[in-house]
Amino acid sequence: xxxxxxxxxxxxxxxxxxxxxxxxxxxxxxxxxxxxxxxxxxxxxxxxxxxxxxxxxxxxxxxxxxxxxxxxxxxxxxxxxxxxxxxxxxxxxxxxxxxxxxxxxxxxxxxxxxxxxxxxxxxxxxxxxxxxxxxxxxxxxxxxxxxxxxxxxxxxxxxxxxxxxxxxxxxxxxxxxxxxxxxxxxxxxxxxxxxxxxxxxxxxxxxxxxxxxxxxxxxxxxxxxxxxxxxxxxxxxxxxxxxxxxxxxxxxxxxxxxxxxxxxxxxxxxxxxxxxxxxxxxxxxxxxxxxxxxxxxxxxxxxxxxxxxxxxxxxxxxxxxxxxxxxxxxxxxxxxxxxxxxxxxxxxxxxxxxxxxxxxxxxxxxxxxxxxxxxxxxxxxxxxxxxxxxxxxxxxxxxxxxxxxxxxxxxxxxxxxxxxxxxxxxxxxxxxxxxxxxxxxxxxxxxxxxxxxxxxxxxxxxxxxxxxxxxxxxxxxxxxxxxxxxxxxxxxxxxxxxxx
Numbered sequence: 001x002x003x004x005x006x007x008x009x010x011x012x013x014x015x016x017x018x019x020x021x022x023x024x025x026x027x028x029x030x031x032x033x034x035x036x037x038x039x040x041x042x043x044x045x046x047x048x049x050x051x052x053x054x055x056x057x058x059x060x061x062x063x064x065x066x067x068x069x070x071x072x073x074x075x076x077x078x079x080x081x082x083x084x085x086x087x088x089x090x091x092x093x094x095x096x097x098x099x100x101x102x103x104x105x106x107x108x109x110x111x112x113x114x115x116x117x118x119x120x121x122x123x124x125x126x127x128x129x130x131x132x133x134x135x136x137x138x139x140x141x142x143x144x145x146x147x148x149x150x151x152x153x154x155x156x157x158x159x160x161x162x163x164x165x166x167x168x169x170x171x172x173x174x175x176x177x178x179x180x181x182x183x184x185x186x187x188x189x190x191x192x193x194x195x196x197x198x199x200x201x202x203x204x205x206x207x208x209x210x211x212x213x214x215x216x217x218x219x220x221x222x223x224x225x226x227x228x229x230x231x232x233x234x235x236x237x238x239x240x241x242x243x244x245x246x247x248x249x250x251x252x253x254x255x256x257x258x259x260x261x262x263x264x265x266x267x268x269x270x271x272x273x274x275x276x277x278x279x280x281x282x283x284x285x286x287x288x289x290x291x292x293x294x295x296x297x298x299x300x301x302x303x304x305x306x307x308x309x310x311x312x313x314x315x316x317x318x319x320x321x322x323x324x325x326x327x328x329x330x331x332x333x334x335x336x337x338x339x340x341x342x343x344x345x346x347x348x349x350x351x352x353x354x355x356x357x358x359x360x361x362x363x364x365x366x367x368x369x370x371x372x373x374x375x376x377x378x379x380x381x382x383x384x385x386x387x388x389x390x391x392x393x394x395x396x397x398x399x400x401x402x403x404x405x406x407x408x409x410x411x412x413x414x415x416x417x418x419x420x421x422x423x424x425x426x427x428x429x430x431x432x433x434x435x436x437x438x439x440x441x442x443x444x445x446x447x448x449x450x451x452x453x454x455x456x457x458x459x460x461x462x463x464x465x466x467x468x469x470x471x472x473x474x475x476x477x478x479x480x481x482x483x484x485x486x487x488x489x490x491x492x493x494x495x496x497x498x499x500x
Contacts, residue, residue, distance in 0.1 A: 002164050005231075006095075006108040006124065007149035008131070009139040010087075013104065014080050015046040018073060020135045029067055033060050034075035043075045047137060080104070087131075088234045093245070093286045093328040094127055096237040103180060105153070107146060107231050114142075116245050120161045134290070143167045146231070147223030151178035171223055172198040179219040185212060197223075240278070240333035242266045249288050249325020256285070256320060256329075260313055261306075263331035268304040277302025277339030283313055285320055286328040293320050298366070302337040315368060383452050384464075385496065386415055407450050408468060410478045410497030417494035420479070430467045434479065436495055441477070445470040449481075462491075468499070 010016070014032060019025045029049035031042045040060040049070060054063045064070050084100035091098035097109035114123035124142050131138045141152035141160040148167035152160065155178040162170055171178075174197050176189045189212075194200050200208065201220065209217055221227035242263045250256060260283060271277055279302055284294035295316040303309060366374045376392040378399040422431040430446030448467035462483035470476045476499035483491040 002111070003144060004110045004114070004120070004142055004164070005144070005146045005149045006106075006110045006127070006140060006142045007101070007146065007153040008091075008106040008108070008127065009153045010084075010105055010131075010136055011139070012045070012047050012050070012137045013083055014044045014076075016136045017079070017083055019046070025071075028071060029054070029069065030071035030073060031060070031063060032075040033072045085234065089292075090286075090290055091127075092235060092330070094123070096235075096241070096243065097231055097233040099231045099233050101150075103150075105150075107150075109231050109233075110142060124161055143170075145223055145225045146229045147180065147219065148225075150180060151223060154178060168224055172196070172201070176200060179216070179223060181216065181219060185216065188212070238332040238334060240267060240270060240276070240336055242331045244329040244331075246327050246329070249322075249327055250329075251322045251325045253317065256317060256322070256326070257314070259326075259329040260317070260331070261310060263329060264306045264310055264313075267331055267333060268306045268309070271304040271333070271336070271339070275339060276336050277304045278309070278333035279335040279337055281309065281331065281333050284330040284332075285322075285326045286330070287322065288324045288327050291323070295319060296334075298335075300366075302339045304339060311364065315364075383455055385409070385413060385452070386417075387455075407466075408499070410476075410499045413497045414495060417480070417496040420493050420495045422479070422481075422493040424481075430469060431479065431493065434493065434495070441471040441475075443469045444472050452480075466496070 015030070018030075018032075025046070027048055028046070029052055030046045031049055031054060032044040033040050034043045035041075042054065042056055042058045042060060042063050045054050045056055049063075049067065052067050054066060054070070060072055064072075081100070084104075084106065088098045088100045088106055091106060091108055095108045095110050095113045099107050101107045108127075110120075110123065114120040117123040117126055120142055124140055128138045128140050139153050139160075141149045141156060141162065143149040143152060143162040144164055144167050148162060148171055151171060151174050152158070152162055152167075155174050156170065158170060175195060176197060176199075177186050179197065181189075189195070189200065194203075197220070200216070205217055218227060222229045244259050244263055246259075250259065263283075267278075267281075278299065280296065280298045282294055282296045284292060286292050295313060297309070297312040297316075299309075299312070377389045378392045380388055380390040382388045418436070421435040423433050424431040430448055431443055433440055433442045435441075446467050446469045449465035450467075451463060451465050453463045464480040464482055466478060466480040468476065469479055477495060478497035478499065479493060480496055481491050481493050483489075485491055
């Protein structure tokens with residue numbers, strides 16, 4: 001497949017944005033100003049001011065001498081970069097690979113995309129039409145290389161779509177400034193009478209390299225296609241990604257569901273053939289009005305079960321607002337893992353945690369209640385109770401150590417332990433009673449102490465002596481004393497958990 005690139009030039013990007021925000025500026029000549037080396041300089045020019053001969057880089061005083069009624073607005077630092085970034089994201093509806101051009105425009109890798117619009121001419125015309133409708137002045141071109149498309153968009157007098165293989169001929173008659181060179185180098189070329197690309201190409205490359213450096217040679221080779229040039233897209237395409245453009249805008253939930261079914265079928269088929277399953281996926285829609293929305297799902301085990309994944313998405317589909325209509329659907333598997341088939345045993349009825357139905361049930365519950373509502377815990381290599389467990393990342397995660405307990409543990413732990421007032425007869429004896437939240441609990445049964453030392457690799461706190469106690473109403477608690485009794489201080493007591 002031949003590579004095809006689109007370069008979009010937005011000559012009045014920032015001033016067009018101001019006109020969108022303040023429509024009264026539409027036919028009014030105005031500029032943006034900023035201080036540069038103790039002078040106020042014009043940084044951007046509106047179309048009306050441009051037609052009156054005002055150019056970027058002119059001092060504001062000279063510009064007002066030329067047009068006394070000229071309005072001057074403050075230059076907003078970084079605005080152009082933000083606009084280009086947002087517009088590149090908006091252009092995802094035309095191609096998966098779109099990027100802002102630091103030289104004042106956008107770059108698209110349109111390889112294999114134009115047939116969805118009925119041809120390259122219709123494809124490029126639709127891009128320009130939509131950007132013009134949003135209030136921006138636009139020039140665009142399509143060619144085999146980024147450099148050729150960039151040159152034709154800004155300096156070409158021919159058709160904006162350069163036929164495949166014809167870009168070399170088109171480039172010869174264009175000025176050297178169309179090679180994306182620095183202004184200083186362009187001036188030097190002009191002084192030597194080298195004004196068109198054909199003038200430069202007539203000279204030996206060794207002479208050009210010695211006189212002008214490697215950049216000139218590189219730009220020529222990139223424009224001709226002799227040296228590859230890549231686009232750094234705003235959203236790097238995921239390896240497992242499916243797109244569905246729409247001939248007519250979709251405005252109903254049924255239409256969204258049909259699109260999602262179509263994308264899931266294609267994605268799951270690819271995953272299944274490669275022995276993969278997704279752990280997380282993102283479903284994004286692009287609306288006619290330029291807005292985007294998306295919903296994300298996650299699974300506890302890698303899955304390519306189309307029905308199950310559709311059910312997880314369907315829990316959130318109602319949050320998507322089509323408004324004027326959706327023109328592009330995008331489904332991407334943002335996290336993919338190997339999907340190992342479960343080995344079945346003839347003599348066993350269940351698979352425990354490996355049963356795929358359990359993982360799908362957990363996914364559905366998490367989709368309704370939230371991922372934090374479903375937790376699985378594994379033992380951790382710590383002695384202190386509040387550090388002795390950790391949350392598992394998935395159903396497949398195995399414990400690093402087993403539960404090594406020879407004493408009972410409460411079902412509910414307090415985090416952190418809560419301080420209590422205790423009456424104890426003598427050191428190392430269980431308490432006779434304790435006060436918790438204003439209530440006094442008389443202890444009738446007790447077991448302990450169980451000493452848990454501080455962990456030497458953490459060195460956080462004193463040792464603890466734990467007691468399992470039961471009050472006169474049959475309620476059981478887990479208490480501990482922190483540290484030793486001594487003459488200088490009385491150790492503190494804490495309530496750490498409740499037994500069933």
